[in-house]
Amino acid sequence: MDLLALYRYLCPYPTVDLENRFQGGFILSHPRYCVKCRLKKCWDLVPNELMEPVTHLECKIGMSVIPVKFEAGIVLINGVIESLLNRSCPPSIRKAHRSHKVTIDTIKRWRSSLLNVGEQVDAFVNKSVVEAIASLHDIKTATNLVFRNAEALIGQVPGTTDDEKIENASPSLKSLYKSVSLLNTRLNMSSFVSNPQAASFGNKRPIPVYRIMDRMCRLFEETATTKGVKIYMSGTSFNRVLCYDSFETLALVLVDNAVKYSKPGESVNVSVIDAGRGVKVSVESKGLVIPVEESEQIFERGYRTTAAKKMASSGSGLGLYIAKIISDAHKTKIQYEVRNLNSKGDFGTNVFFFYME
Amino acid sequence: MGFLKSLRIVDVTKPVPLEEIRKRAKIIVIDDDPHSFPCELLRKEGYTIESWQKVESLSRLEKGDFDIIILDIGGVAGEYSPQDGLGVLEHLKKYNPSQIIVAFSGQTFDLGKTRFWKMADDSLSKPVDVIKCKEVIDHLLQEKFTLAHYWEGLISILRSEGISDADMEKLERRVAKAIKKGDKKEVMSTINSVTEKAEIAGRLLLIAEKIATLFGW
Secondary structure: OOHHHHHHHOOOOOEEOOOOOEEOOOOOOOOHHHHOOOOOOHHHHOOOOOOOOEOOEEOOOOOEEEEEEEOOEEEEEEEEEEOOOOOOOOHHHHHHOHHHEEOHHHHHHHHHHHHHHHHHHHHHHHHHHHHHHHOOHHHHHHHHHHHHHHHHHHHOOOOOOHHHHHHHOOHHHHHHHHHHHHHHHHHHHHHHHHOHHHHHOOOOEEEEHHHHHHHHHHHOHHHHHHHOOEEEEEOOOOOEEEEOOOHHHHHHHHHHHHHHOOOOOOEEEEEEEEEOOEEEEEEEEEEEOOOHHHHOOOOOOOOOOHHHHHHOOOOOOOHHHHHHHHHHHOOOOOEEEEEOOOOOOOEEEEEEEEEEO | OHHHHOOOHHHHOOOOOHHHHHHHOEEEEEOOOOOOOOHHHHHHOOOEEEEEOOOOOHHHHHOOOOOEEEEEOOOOOOOOOOOOHHHHHHHHHHHOOOOEEEEEEOOOOOHHHHHHHHHOOEEEEOOOOHHHHHHHHHHHHHHOOOHHHHHHHHHHHHHHOOOOHHHHHHHHHHHHHHHHHOOHHHHHHHHHOOOOOHHHHHHHHHHHHHHHHHOOO
16 A cells, blocks of 8 residues: 555545545545535645645536645545635535535644654664664674684685685685675675665775676575576676775676576576676576566565465565665666567566666 | 976876785774684785774774775774764774775665765675675775875865865875885975874875875885
């Protein structure tokens, strides 16, 4: 349910939505006079720009139409007669609808209590989210210890650079290091949900995007192999792009989703190509595609597509929401498209791509 | 000698290899969890790192004993400020704006602590790996452990004291000349001579010390 629908449920007075559907309030419902009205043009009275949060308007018949402005949109109260401001309502109608008298002040008070409750609910939800995430602190501390030890072991492996040392490590050590690295990045993901500003913490640094995407592919190699999926990197990129640390989480979400929602036996293709001063990144996977009608919602918090539910029963619907927070912080936009769609229209190549400079 | 008159700070800036800067710059990690930062591995890579589990000496931080402070948000400075690490960060930044501080915490999720992250020169979110730590430190060393950064900090103090642009230009020429000669004493005494206010002179000398560290004096 969207916020405006919720406001209408909590409205004591009758309302009408943009599609002219009437909904009675929990105190007053629409008078028969309005239900039978042939015009039903209440919304036509509402000007494009409302100066006041609550405005009094009158329809041709003489009933009051009262748009109430919220951040989420307008709730339009109709089927009432404002006691003091309504001048054109004929006395016969006024008399017949005595019970539908309201005052604009009462509506203003309703609006303001609704906003107050909203703020309290927001604060409560945020507090609960923060408390839930704060409980991860102990896990983070334990992970630190494991990670320090894994790094110390990697440090003893021959090699001149960190990458070389990781590459030369034994398969089990490499696997341990990758798993803890993945756990680290995943633990950091939770922060963006409760505090989207975390996506722009720290300084932007010139980052070799190819290396980050390649590293992420390597971290997911084992998970992918278990599922019978292969990950391939392609493209050539030398450009360094100014990014926040959060970029790594964006890379994680896209590769993680691609592996998770790939059909077993298929492959994930990650490509990074220089384009002008920036880079073009695309992550492709083959599996059930996202229907067009759902493609607008995939970046919404908690939204899971029907395809996602079919391919993987578990999932929070937060991955792409977090990815969007991070791409917004980098002033770029992740786009989605389907290629090679089958004749049934449900299977093809899912492509997520973006450009950064 | 005419050219010396127009000598500027930018003219005496010398590029120093990163390996050398890593050795020269003193880093302190302040965190109640001794395993959260890969100090040992970084020492092996040539960084000069000390670590405290809480703020052991505020005066050493104020005096600018460390070029980079990696500061946790909680459990490190409760005896100094109810805001813990955030209070220390605010205090140090006010006292010496050119002090390089990295916010280091796992509490990125907390909206109420956003100020901590925004005020710092950079940030590291726990858990961290050694590669990320090196990236952040090296970037700061190259971008901020520089003569230009410290000179900027010095100028901001002078400006807040109402020193005129002409006097600041004169000072810049004299300091640049002393740096060119490699004369630490002259650099210190020139900077010290700008003001008679002891508190301001103290803050300026902190920056002068940083400049000396930069040049390996």
